Amino acid sequence: MKKKPINTFLYLSLFIFPFLFFLSCQKAKSPGVIGLSGEEAAWPAPIPCRVEDGDNQDLFLLSLGKITTPLAKATYDPVQDRVTLDDGSVIEGYFREKLKIKYFSPIEKNLFPLPPSGWCSWYYYYREINEAEILKNARWLAENLKEYGAIYCQVDDGWQGRGSEKGNYRDWSTVDPRFPAGMAALAKKLREFGLKPGIWLAPHGQSNPEVVKKWGAFLVDENGESLSRTWEGDYLLDPSRPEALNYLADLFRTLSEDWGYEYFKIDGQPIVVREYRNKFSLMKNPTGEAEELYRQTIKTIRETIGPSKYLLGCWGIPLEGLGYMNGSRTGGDVVIPWEGFLVALQATMRYYFLHNIAWYCDPDVMLVRYPLTIDMARAWATLQGLTGQALMASDCLYDLPEERVEILKRVFPAVDIRPVDLFPVEQNKRIWDLKIHHLGRDYDVVGCFNFESSESSGLELKWSDIGLPEGALVHVFDFWNGEYLGCWEKGIYVPLDPASVRVFALHVATAEPQLISTSRHITQGWVDLHSLSYDSAKKKMKGKSQVIAHDPYELRFAWPRQAKLQIVRAKAAGAQVHIKNFQNWGTVSFIPQKSRETSWEIEFGPAEVYSFPPRSPSRLQAEPLGLDGLRLRWAPLYYLCAGYLISVDNNPVLYTPVPEAQVTSIDPHQEHSVSVQSVWWDGASSPEPATIKVRPSSLLPSEIFLETLRPKKMTSGWGRVRINRSVSGAELKIGNRSYPRGIGTHAPSEIILPILGLFRWFEAEVGVDAASPRQRGSVEFIVWGDGRILGRSGLVKANMPARRFRLDISRIQELRLEVTDGGDGIESDHADWVMPRLIR
Template sequence: MRRLSLLWTLLLAAVCLVAVPSPAAAAPPAPTPPMGFNNWNATHCRPEFDENMIKGVADLMVAKGLRDAGYEYVNLDDCWALPWRGPAGELVPDPRRFPNGIKALAGYVHAKGMKFGLYSSAGTMTCSASGFPGALGHEPQDAAQFAAWGVDYLKYDSCNNQGVDVVERYTAMRDALKATGRDIVLSVSEWGENRPWLWAGEVGQLWRTTGDIGDSWASMLSIMKRNLALGQFAGPGRWNDPDMLEVGNGGMTDEEYRTHFSMWAMMAAPLLIGTDLRKATPRTLEILGNREVIAIDQDPLGVQGRVVRAEGGRWVVAKPLKGGDMAVALFNESGHPQRIAATVTEVGLPPAEPAYKVRDLWAGTDAHTAGALAATVPAHGTVLLRVSRDTHWNAYPPLVEVDLQAPAPYPGGPSLIEPGAAAELTTVVTNHGHLPARDVTVRLATPEGWQVAANRPATVKALPGGEQFVTTWKVTAPAGLPLDAYRIDASVLRAHAGVMFVVPPPPPSGTPYVSDLAWLSMANGWGPVERDRSNGGLGPADGRRLTIGGATYTKGLGTHAPGTIEYYLGGRCTRLRAQVGVDDEKGARGSVTFEVWADGRKVAETALITNAMPAQPLDADVSGARVMRLVVTDGGDGVDSDHADWADAILTC
């Protein structure tokens, strides 16, 4: 009887083990990159950062469809607290900015169906110059206060850390947040200084990989390049963070902002809106609200895009997606339109059998391709494609590309034209599909007063798959044309390409200082290039006297890495001489290299130059060059404080 009872007991236990399902593995916090809003890039600590602003932004996120597009966090950055703690050591919200307190504001955000985030620092004070209280030594108390207020996300900075080990500081806050019992995403914001990609995945859900982003093309580009190299460390619940979005803040063009948003999506980066949505233009909202691009960022596979190829400013980046699709970014780093091409096999897909569907996520168009992926991409632009298998591929028109070619001093360089002069353009139309393209007509749109003539009819009834249709054109600029850049566009079916013709200034003569000449183009890492003064910051003419190693210079250019300045020489000059170095205005920081290019040839390059070094002589042979480029790089260690001076830069012409 006892044996029978024992048998029944074992059987019941076995039944229970089978009948009770094992608990599913808990989803990691932030299984996709966090999306939301943070005020810092738009307001810093200015007075407009207050309760009314945050409520207004939350309202707009709902009204404009951003919440429903995936933006779920509304985050406050620095300056929300008083500069001192309360009598029990607690954090005290600034009553002028937040008269109803943080908990009430978090409740307002939660009632909108979103989550709420706050800011602190793993130091004794935050990063603001006003010195608000940090959490170092107060982790359990502050974490409990955050949880009681309803905080869902903590951006945790690294200022005033008193030399305490970085992993120890961030681990202390991780443990304090866990002890509250509330799910709070921890953003490790130590600027990539201690290689957080190697350890922060055990501490938080995302980690900054670089210093702060600025609202400029050069800043965004530098950060993008550094973050792209770290894809192996990212995945669901552990994200590389190249900092918040600048889209809409005014320092870049809409084309550049589309690239910014596209490449952040390709890198599976957090998408935190950094513009005041109360002032956002329809174009800004269109960029931020593109759900097809957001889907690339939020793809549950969680793979960061990899660089397939990068040469001559032409980038191909590929990102595998769940279900077998592939996102492909054709990105043009240069300041001039360029054709960028790849194949489906090159980006990691099997050969097309017989074709792939190609969706252009910014144009909103569909096509099929037999294997080629190609487009003429505007300066600083990105064509973002989603490539997928589709058994109904023949329901989509063939992928037709038009390439507009114009003579330039070097590949990817500016196309130059004198007033009253003529230039030859070539349009190359290619059918990358299997099916014929019907009624193919090439149209050229020119500025008013320009004359254009084709050397043959610019129409074919049918262009078979895999074939090209080439037309040459004579384009004549009006006499008396002012110095400027003029765009010519080619279009065929749904494909477009453009080229910029630049009317250059007269070439220099004698021995002029470079700072006295007009440049063809300028791209600078921080603010504008300054003439005869240092690069003081974001505004024009805000620098000081050029000073390198204690020596002062009256003439020269104040730049910031990464930067490029182009000058038209017209083949008239033979030599450039300069004293180059890092300006003294940034103390002991900054490291750069200087390069001189004559058309497509690098004719001079310095070794790495730091702030501790005196000015270095630079002598470059620019004989015969139509265009001279002065280039400053960040030396490979980021763009912080890289104030680079071309002092006493003189041409011999």
């Protein structure tokens, strides 16, 4: 039986019995941490979840508060580590066994109810940092962002002495002369600013022979020569020696108790684990398992600093630290400009399922400075703001222009968001739906991304795809642009500039005026809104909001699209308010003089509303989009309109504000009637639509290259699948021949493409990429069609010329391209599908 959406009854009741409507919601008492609303979901307790994608493979689902959604087909119990699906089936040991998270336990949130928010020195200053610059940024942070929840100030690499080059600066017993007051004095000063001091180090490494000799705690041979020289240092702690644990305890007592640091970023942890595995037999007392010896070192650090100080693993994904680390970096280092965002994106896609479940994930810092465009900066901030991951800025703060600072203010602090999707994602999803339950309201904040930096794009945001009630009208507010886009049925088309994002607040429309957005935070009410009530008889809305001194605060309201209303009066305690009324919506804004909880009251009244009669569009054209979609364009109307309504076979499918749109998931074998009408804000539409009849399959070219299609699934055993490049990012090259088109991946790999019985032949060349390290790769390529093998390449090794597929795929609905290792493990298995195409 189909699960009923949570707000269907409310929605229907409001239209049938509007005179009964009275909404009164009171915020629970806040614990006093900026970003906590008092309505966080209980933890550890069962939560709604998905264990696989639904119909829309582009949807990334998140939650804030005690949400319910028909899209969640299961419940996860973190205490029992058990998933119970709606059909009654059970998956025991979900994280530990199915997801292979060996040391999983539910995150402990009592002392750290939210992820850290603040600033890190590394991605502007790198090792060229000094005490003066730390203090300048810290002072700016305290004066400008502390009240927004940014309270950590973390000193990264460069504070330690003994040189500045690899190998000779891993000495934690010295302080660089650029920090003349010393690290304890610096921490004290940061606390005086009201900040929490943080520090970076790679604690398992050491490069000072005198320290190594003094402690007798490192991996050395009988002559005292190092047995492990890595990025971590010239020497590596031997965890089998008790002296190693004593060394770590002494080091972290100094950093924590003597110096006063409260946040520790411990770097290079995957290197440490790898070296312990590889050098296990060379340890002084090699007993037990290398992983357990590593965990003893992390346990020692945790016991030394105590439970109230934050321990961050870094870099990559040191899962062996789970249970002791509060959080961890989940990917590599970011860079300026857009490529760094993609690093954070990949980390989020692959490991977000751990966030706020096992620990707090950290996809690395958020950057907003030039040469990032404003669109890029907003996209990066949205990645952080909609996921609630650890939120550390890393620009030179005092040098940022105001428009960039404004972006930071709208996403600090990180709040109690966690995934609904409890599984790793291999492809870059473009629709991020944060479902929020707050003060009795259920609403969505949706981010729509274009990850391509060189071309514009568009996508469909369908209400049914995100679990909104069938037939609902939905208010749409554009957060970053600060404007209302109307109240529409079915969904909207979202045009996107290169490397950009649009963020929408979506509220199912009721029969009364609604608060649809606030300006303080990207969650649009969670951080700032303390209470909300509406008296339908008096048409008055009251609320209380936590505001910040001198930060302009705006409340955004909308009402039913055929209602002739406006804001007639407004007041806010201790502030002068400004009212602005627009077509079907309005705002009330004020500038607080103090940071405080402010009561406000809004009254709505009748209004004269202008209406322009919609005119009929013309010259509608269609071209293929993928295999089951159409890209539509028509002549822009000379006359005024609010946008356009697209219908397929006389059924409305979405609204678009511009004279273009796309529709997908239509039967390509059938002829369809596609029409466009112009519309006004009240829902009126043009009497005569522009209409065409089209069979999508008839528009397809005779040959289509696979990399131009969006797959249902795409995975790579290492790195990420790349289009027209090898998995390493180099040109596609097999043997001595280079190729302009194709897909670069790494075994084990799987690419699934619905092809809908539209093609006769599949052709491709395959081989191990010439950039395979040490030319050791060996793989096999397998082509599947509707669950049966259509062809195999046989064993393919590095330096072999490409092998060719030509396979009959008549009537095949789904094509699956698989790469397996050659029976010798996956090392160096860089695999290329080059010139892959479907032929009709």
